[in-house]
Amino acid sequence: MQDFEIVDLYWARNENAIAETNVKYGSYCRKIAMNIVANVEDSEECMNDTYLSAWNTMPEERPDLLAPYLGTITRNHALTLYRKTHSLKRGAGQTALALEELLEVADSSSTEEMVDMSLLSEHINRFLSELTANDRIAFVRRYFYVDPLSEIANKLSMSEPAVKSLLFRLRQKLKAYLTQEGYEL
Amino acid sequence: MNNNDLMNALSGLDPKYIDEAAFELHDTAVQKEKAKITRMRRVIFVTLPAVAAILLTFSVVLPAVMRLGKNQSASMPASDSAAYESAAEEAAEDAGSAYESDMAADSEPVYESEKAAESEPVYESEEAAESQPEYEAAEAAGENEDVASAYDSDQSMEWFSEAEKVFGFEKAVYDKGLLTIEMSETLPDNAEEVDYTITGTDADGSEKTYGEGTLGDILTEKEPLTLDISELKLAAGTYTLSVGDESVEFTV
Numbered sequence: 099m100q101d102f103e104i105v106d107l108y109w110a111r112n113e114n115a116i117a118e119t120n121v122k123y124g125s126y127c128r129k130i131a132m133n134i135v136a137n138v139e140d141s142e143e144c145m146n147d148t149y150l151s152a153w154n155t156m157p158e159e160r161p162d163l164l165a166p167y168l169g170t171i172t173r174n175h176a177l178t179l180y181r182k183t184h185s186l187k188r189g190a191g192q193t194a195l196a197l198e199e200l201l202e203v204a205d206s207s208s209t210e211e212m213v214d215m216s217l218l219s220e221h222i223n224r225f226l227s228e229l230t231a232n233d234r235i236a237f238v239r240r241y242f243y244v245d246p247l248s249e250i251a252n253k254l255s256m257s258e259p260a261v262k263s264l265l266f267r268l269r270q271k272l273k274a275y276l277t278q279e280g281y282e283l
Numbered sequence: 284m285n286n287n288d289l290m291n292a293l294s295g296l297d298p299k300y301i302d303e304a305a306f307e308l309h310d311t312a313v314q315k316e317k318a319k320i321t322r323m324r325r326v327i328f329v330t331l332p333a334v335a336a337i338l339l340t341f342s343v344v345l346p347a348v349m350r351l352g353k354n355q356s357a358s359m360p361a362s363d364s365a366a367y368e369s370a371a372e373e374a375a376e377d378a379g380s381a382y383e384s385d386m387a388a389d390s391e392p393v394y395e396s397e398k399a400a401e402s403e404p405v406y407e408s409e410e411a412a413e414s415q416p417e418y419e420a421a422e423a424a425g426e427n428e429d430v431a432s433a434y435d436s437d438q439s440m441e442w443f444s445e446a447e448k449v450f451g452f453e454k455a456v457y458d459k460g461l462l463t464i465e466m467s468e469t470l471p472d473n474a475e476e477v478d479y480t481i482t483g484t485d486a487d488g489s490e491k492t493y494g495e496g497t498l499g500d501i502l503t504e505k506e507p508l509t510l511d512i513s514e515l516k517l518a519a520g521t522y523t524l525s526v527g528d529e530s531v532e533f534t535v
Binding site: 162204270 | 284286289290291296300302303305307308456461465509
């Protein structure tokens with residue numbers, strides 16, 4: 099089924115929308131959830147939350163690309179669940195590692211400055227637009243999808259140290275870019 | 284802003300970037316394209332110079348070798364026996380028997396026909412006995428050497444200038460003994476043989492060399508170019524990595 103047909107089902111309040119979404123994007127969203135929460139039960143909870151959010155936001159929303167839309171919802175639910183379960187201790191999974199790596203970019207502990215999320219997202223998008231496709235995919239797979247380095251290396255036909263080195267350079271570039279845009283890092 | 288803010292902000296990524304990286308939904312063609320570009324660069328920077336070298340060999344070296352061969356066989360034309368006989372008589376008058384026998388022995392490998400082998404040498408004087416073909420052979424050999432050395436130097440200069448062009452150092456970042464270098468070009472296949480030096484400024488302001496060798500000694504990754512210089516145990520400061528005529532600064 100095409101994306102627009104599935105979105106039409108949501109708009110028509112047809113319950114088949116959830117079933118069709120599960121068929122087409124279930125494994126995709128489940129992977130995102132598993133990468134972040136690293137737990138089958140928690141990932142299923144994320145999936146249920148994702149379908150509920152999709153049902154509640156469509157209509158109103160009519161996304162052109164359903165995969166990124168659903169993937170983002172899943173990611174947000176997974177991160178919320180991750181923070182709930184890992185608030186008191188540092189986790190050892192990929193999410194903790196990715197967060198640790200992002201500390202190199204921004205580690206300001208100041209609580210006074212409220213960050214405008216949409217503006218920050220816009221800056222990150224602009225940063226990504228200047229990268230090569232290969233670099234951008236590596237960055238997105240690591241920090242959006244929270245893939246382990248070995249999987250990224252396998253998919254991009256690179257060695258793990260090369261991916262690690264690449265991500266290190268990209269984080270440095272992002273830091274320099276955000277500093278230039280006026281962020282206190 | 285902290286890492287959690289960044290993590291949250293990444294949820295606002297442009298959907299086209301999320302979709303681009305969605306391996307689960309479609310194959311990415313990025314690496315194939317990159318492989319195509321790498322193959323193209325390999326064709327331009329390796330195959331074309333090799334083809335040029337082969338063409339140069341056939342157009343310059345082989346004709347010179349063929350000229351050498353022609354001169355050796357053309358030294359004693361078989362047809363004009365009368366001229367040989369008169370020249371031979373003159374030579375016999377000037378030289379002693381020892382000379383005649385020596386020249387006969389020497390001329391045997393030179394002359395191909397039986398008549399030429401029996402006759403007195405063609406050369407009128409002893410200086411001429413240091414023969415035309417030998418002179419021409421020496422000249423041709425000299426030419427070959429010149430061509431070969433010119434070819435070699437052209438090749439090495441071509442490679443060297445190629446090295447100048449293909450590294451394209453842009454930035455170097457030092458972290459825990461590893462130096463990661465951004466380049467605008469693809470690393471050539473024989474980069475491991477290229478010499479490098481790492482220099483810095485001493486406390487008294489003079490330039491000091493902290494490390495040198497071939498890239499192969501310290502190369503750990505080719506893409507990105509990563510060099511392991513932990514053994515140098517560099518103190519905090521600014522250093523310069525020089526490879527060929529290219530250099531890039533980095534800070535420890």
